Amino acid sequence: MTDPRDPVADLRRIAFLLERAHESTYRVRAFRGAAAALRRRTPDELIRLVESGELRQMRGVGEVTARCVAESLAGEVPVYLRRLEATEGTPLDEAAAGLRAALRGDCHTHTDASDGGSPLREMVETARELGHEYLVITDHSPRLTVANGLSAERLRAQIEQITELNAELDGFRVLTGIEVDILPDGALDQEEELLAELDLVVASVHSQLRMPRAEMTERMLRAIANPHVDVLGHCTGRMVTGRRTRPESQFDADAVFAACAEHGVAVEVNSRPERLDPPKRLLRLAVEAGCEFAVDTDAHAPGQLDWLDHGVSRAIACGVPAGRVVNSWPVERLLAQRR
Incomplete structure (x- = not known):
């Protein structure tokens, strides 16, 4: 059993990388909004919401952000985050x-x-x-x-x-x-x-x-x-x-x-x-x-x-x-x- 990650931290990291890459504002807001909606939830509460399907019904949480939360709680780096980190910029001289x-x-x-x-x-x-x-x-x-x-x-x-x-x-x-x-x-x-x-x-x-x-x-x-x-x-x-x-x-x-x-x-x-x-x-x-x-x-x-x-x-x-x-x-x- 893999220990769960911090889904709020992962959502914030995704938003951060999107902003740094100058991506569309609506994408950034989707992840920051989900992070804000879940910020005060305990890991046990989040797991229950994922298992019951209620997470996707929460205000501020969409299909993509809910999937990221589920992957994070399963101890996996969310796929969305992995893709962004794989395309980060080249090092400075x-x-x-x-x-x-x-x-x-x-x-x-x-x-x-x-x-x-x-x-x-x-x-x-x-x-x-x-x-x-x-x-x-x-x-x-x-x-x-x-x-x-x-x-x-x-x-x-x-x-x-x-x-x-x-x-x-x-x-x-x-x-x-x-x-x-x-x-x-x-x-x-x-x-x-x-x-x-x-x-x-x-x-x-x-x-x-x-x-x-x-x-x-x-x-x-x-x-x-x-x-x-x-x-x-x-x-x-x-x-x-x-x-x-x-x-x-x-x-x-x-x-x-x-x-x-x-x-x-x-x-x-x-x-x-x-x-x-x-x-x-x-x-x-x-x-x-x-x-x-x-x-x-x-x-x-x-x-x-x-x-x-x-x-x-x-x-x-x-x-x-x-x-x-x-x-x-x-x-x-x-x-x-x-x-």
Whole structure:
């Protein structure tokens, strides 16, 4: 008799691998929904539900997920999971693997408080499983209504939620943050006093991306000079794959990266496959300018937290020094560097 596996863990692992592979959202939701529906059931309860046929009648559980649960309870790796694990990506080369191993956290992530797909706790659990030491939660700011951006009141509530969660954790830190919109005039889309309370602020342009070059440059320079900004997010705003490809915003890269170096604002190496921002030619300019960097996933789901490989490979290819990658630093140093 083979000991049963943990079916909830197997369902979560399947969802994670689907997210990492950028598979359809409905597939991911099927497995995460089943895991959530069964999370508080004991193994004996699950076995009884499988044997009686009641499992497939439960809300949130379908034929495929029920089959995975049955296989897991029988002590077998579910077939669906075996197939996904058999098609995982190729290993990083040695230099990239060294930088990947040095990363201690992720400075740009989203939860279902804005436009992410999973709650705070699920994102944190996955980050811990990946070996992170910390995770910065950077949900959107209020004017990005399409992404359900957080008002000042909702952001304060999230800060309290993170404080409570940190009290439960041992050896892991959740950091408060925001991906704040850089408004057309270069101002930031959140109260200055509240930005000062956060552990880390990512500032990004999400609107009027085709603004004339000179105006976009001034817009970005004003934001970079703001003492609350720590990271410049996906600086060109481009989209290179998918249904909505988008060209790069035009700005004076030499001036912008010089300002980042002067003000201690890290340039984000965004790992999302559809962004891969900045382009390599600009990433090399930022290296030459003496900038610091944050290799981030911009994850909107737990499985996307494992997209760091994309950014790491680009960083190594462009000569980014590991010591200048801020999320390779211990959390104490990261927080101490905040202006």
